[in-house]
């Protein structure tokens with residue numbers, strides 16, 4: 262049986278950065294964001310559902326305009342709840358299917374931004390939370406997604422607080438200094454857990 266590591270953290274904390282270390286080392290990674298992107302492609306049932314609920318204003322033909330849907334849901338908690346109700350059951354089904362595929366590996370990583378909010382920790386053996394100093398988080402989010410401060414703060418507050426996530430962590434990786442320092446913490450955990 263594979264050890265399943267749930268990887269999460271607040272928006273722009275550095276989950277993708279940590280996830281890329283695992284990928285480079287050859288560990289399989291189930292990426293909930295990638296799963297979500299595939300589920301909304303034209304022709305998929307979730308795509309139709311989103312169009313009927315949110316309307317053609319967030320679509321170009323049958324292609325979802327992610328930027329527009331993001332602006333809509335991250336500024337309106339009720340709409341975000343609706344989006345989650347539509348997408349999360351399908352995301353859960355697909356990540357469960359993918360995790361099963363890797364059951365003979367030594368370690369498999371589930372990278373999911375909403376791991377704790379959606380109760381996906383039930384699918385994993387250990388929870389790794391990537392933490393970051395709040396001021397750096399805002400800076401990195403604004404720079405990466407070219408967002409003004411107000412929108413960056415809205416997105417951060419649409420998820421559970423870091424404090425709440427850290428309380429549920431088995432392993433904490435601090436990504437407030439260099440990428441190399443973060444990688445060093447991940448390697449140390451792998452060595453201590455005899456997974457490398």
Ligand SMILES: CC(C)(COP(=O)(O)OP(=O)(O)OC[C@H]1O[C@@H](n2cnc3c(N)ncnc32)[C@H](O)[C@@H]1O)[C@@H](O)C(=O)NCCC(=O)NCCS
Nearest residue numbers: 272293294297327328330331345348373374375376419420
């Ligand atoms: C709203 C959407 C279209 C915006 O797309 P966009 O390309 O602008 O942003 P992107 O997908 O890169 O998300 C950026 C970050 O926002 C955060 N985020 C995404 N979805 C959510 C959500 N439902 N609730 C809170 N935060 C979220 C995550 O930290 C994510 O990494 C997109 O995020 C989406 O489809 N979200 C729903 C799918 C989902 O729940 N994904 C998370 C998998 S657990």
Ligand SMILES: Nc1ncnc2c1ncn2[C@@H]1O[C@H](COP(=O)(O)OP(=O)(O)OP(=O)(O)O)[C@@H](O)[C@H]1O
Nearest residue numbers: 271272273274275276277278401405436438439440
């Ligand atoms: N240690 C670091 N030093 C400087 N920049 C970093 C560091 N780690 C990550 N970054 C940058 O910060 C931004 C956020 O990192 P990343 O995309 O890995 O976060 P994330 O948690 O996956 O975000 P999201 O929740 O939005 O998917 C990216 O632009 C990334 O290049």
